[in-house]
Amino acid sequence: AQSVTQPDIHITVSEGASLELRCNYSYGATPYLFWYVQSPGQGLQLLLKYFSGDTLVQGIKGFEAEFKRSQSSFNLRKPSVHWSDAAEYFCAVVPFSGGYNKLIFGAGTRLAVHP
C-alpha cells in the first residue's frame, strides 16, 4: 500500500547534538517530498522540499534533507540542535497518482531537546 513511514515516534537529543529524523515512502514513482514542523498551538510550517535535481536540499532553520532513491528515503538532518527545535516533525509526499497536490503525511516524530 502507498504510505509514508516515520519509524521514530519520539526522539530526545541534547542541545548542540546532531539530529537525524527518518522518513520512508512507498510509492511507485518518486513523489514530491516535504518536511513540515509543528510547534504546540502553531500551524504546520514548511522546512524544505524536494522535487528533482540535487538530492541534498537545504531548508530553513539550518535543516537539510537527503533524498535516496535506492532506499526510498528522505531523512531530515541538523548538525546542531537548539532548544527551540523541540516540536513535532512531519514528512509528507505529493504522489503523482494522487492529483491536485494533496499532501500525504507520516505519523510524525516528536523531538525533545535536553539542555
Add this chain to the structure above:
Amino acid sequence: DTGVSQDPRHKITKRGQNVTFRCDPISEHNRLYWYRQTLGQGPEFLTYFQNEAQLEKSRLLSDRFSAERPKGSFSTLEIQRTEQGDSAMYLCASSPKGGQKNEQYFGPGTRLTVT
C-alpha cells in the same frame, strides 16, 4: 499578507450538535484544502477546492461533513450531528495557482472537542 486564518481556534460541543468552521486563505490563492489531524497522527486529507469548485473528497468525509467555498475565497466546513470520534484538529491550507510543486500554507487549525 496575514497568512491563512481559521475561526474559531477552539470549539467544544455536545454530541449531536452541528458545528461550522471557517477558513480564510491567503488572498489570491485559488487552491484550498481541509485536513483533519487526530492525536498522535499526521494530518489526513479531507477535501480540496480550486476556486469555488470542490474537486476531490476523501472517503473520510462522511455524509455528515460538508464543505463549501461559495465565492472562491473563504471556505466553511460543517459537521452535522457531531460524534465523539469527530474530536480532532481541523486544518486548512491554501496554495497558489499552478502545479503540484506549490507549497501549501497552513492555518493554525480549529481544535474540536465533542463531549
